[in-house]
Amino acid sequence: MTSIKHSVFTSSILILFFGFSLIACSPEGEGTIQVLLVTGGGWHDYETQEELLIQAMDERIGDRIEWTVVHEGDGEPDHHVSLMTQENWAADYDLVIHNTGFGRVDDPGYVSHFVQHHLGTPAVLIHASVHSYRYAEPADPWFEFMGLQSMWHEGQREFEVENIAPDHPIMRDFPETWTTPADEVYVIEEVWGDITPLARTFGAETEEYQTVTWTHEFEGTRIFATTLGHNNEMFEQQEFLDKVANGILWAVNEL
Numbered sequence: 001m002t003s004i005k006h007s008v009f010t011s012s013i014l015i016l017f018f019g020f021s022l023i024a025c026s027p028e029g030e031g032t033i034q035v036l037l038v039t040g041g042g043w044h045d046y047e048t049q050e051e052l053l054i055q056a057m058d059e060r061i062g063d064r065i066e067w068t069v070v071h072e073g074d075g076e077p078d079h080h081v082s083l084m085t086q087e088n089w090a091a092d093y094d095l096v097i098h099n100t101g102f103g104r105v106d107d108p109g110y111v112s113h114f115v116q117h118h119l120g121t122p123a124v125l126i127h128a129s130v131h132s133y134r135y136a137e138p139a140d141p142w143f144e145f146m147g148l149q150s151m152w153h154e155g156q157r158e159f160e161v162e163n164i165a166p167d168h169p170i171m172r173d174f175p176e177t178w179t180t181p182a183d184e185v186y187v188i189e190e191v192w193g194d195i196t197p198l199a200r201t202f203g204a205e206t207e208e209y210q211t212v213t214w215t216h217e218f219e220g221t222r223i224f225a226t227t228l229g230h231n232n233e234m235f236e237q238q239e240f241l242d243k244v245a246n247g248i249l250w251a252v253n254e255l
Contacts, residue, residue, distance in 0.1 A: 033064050034068070035065050035067055040100060041102045042074075056245070057244070061249070070082075081100075084113075084117075091117075100128060103134065104135060118221070121221065125224070127226070143192045147193035148192055148193070148211070151187070154187065156231075162176070162177050162200050170246040175239065184227070185227075195215065196215045212228055213243065
């Protein structure tokens with residue numbers, strides 16, 4: 001794994017500190033946002049998605065974000081992220097973005113530990129991070145953190161996403177309806193918390209509406225989540241990227 005343009009870390013998790021201050025240039029707020037991106041796992045091209053996501057967020061939020069990237073376990077859906085086994089692993093960051101494919105992790109102790117030490121640091125969850133850790137029976141801490149439970153998805157296809165919260169700041173620029181490139185509809189089986197649904201689609205297989213974007217506040221921790229993002233093409237869509245950028249700023253209470 002090589003450096004993109006900010007600090008990028010592999011399984012060794014070497015921490016690189018910049019010797020200068022980044023200049024705030026976003027109208028939404030001031031100061032640097034320390035963002036930890038946790039990525040890797042099975043089923044997806046996380047190397048390309050990492051590059052596309054960082055570039056797109058820098059374009060939208062500016063140089064305010066100082067990135068730390070932990071990219072581990074590509075092709076290993078049962079991988080345990082080494083940083084997340086540590087005490088207070090999220091405490092040094094303003095936000096953690098999860099874009100992972102660890103859907104075969106089945107260690108409830110690991111999941112309970114990293115969720116406990118995540119609390120207090122906001123999160124952005126993208127696509128398969130929602131399905132990561134779901135087989136760690138019981139996976140209750142992860143479901144409670146996200147605010148809902150999904151165990152499977154429908155087949156890939158294009159589908160129409162409906163903006164059901166146009167007055168919410170995250171969705172203010174999102175169209176009334178938007179047709180995605182090929183992606184997966186995650187089936188929401190149970191709501192675990194007082195989530196705020198922001199967007200939905202109609203599941204062709206379930207013949208029911210499925211939430212695809214939502215917010216949740218769990219024990220004082222803000223979480224923004226979207227089930228979209230299977231293919232690289234999604235990380236090139238203005239509508240998707242604008243929504244994620246808004247989700248980042250909302251999560252750190254600057255939107």
